[in-house]
Amino acid sequence: MLVDVAKALADESRLRIIVALDGRELCVCQLTELLGLATSTVSRHISVLRQAGLLSSRKHGKWVFYALNRAERGADVRSAIGWVLANRAALPQAGDYRRRLNLILKTDPEELCRRQNSC
Known part of the structure; x- marks a missing residue:
């Protein structure tokens, strides 16, 4: 389990x-x-994170939503997630990604899906 979590965290x-x-x-x-x-x-990437126990998913119609898995896998997963979140500012271009995420959250997921031809 620890090795899976470490491998999952080894990618920006x-x-x-x-x-x-x-x-x-x-x-x-x-x-x-x-x-x-x-x-x-x-x-x-999502598959790797899920296999390590770091993400959970919820299906709603044709959509699958992913979230951080803070409960299911125990203290080691919670600690790993906490460490990443505590050090988020160290990621390159952290501010740019935060601004981009805010714009994405204002966009209808259906529109994003159409734009990406993934629906």
Whole structure:
């Protein structure tokens, strides 16, 4: 388990996903827009984070929303998430990503999905 968590945290995009999910749920379209990566790449990052126990998901209609998993896996997962969030300012361009996320949150996920041709 510890090795899975360490491997999951060893990628800047996955760290950004954790930071983006602090206090909110997001769908793949929103995370894809934020990271500027292909949908398949974002899905792979989400899969790694889920396998490490760092994310949970909730299905609502055709949408799957992801959130930080603070309860299911215990203290080690909560500690890892807490460490990432406490050090979020150390990520390159942290302010730019925060501003971009605020714009994305104001955009209808359906529109993001259409824009990305992923619906």
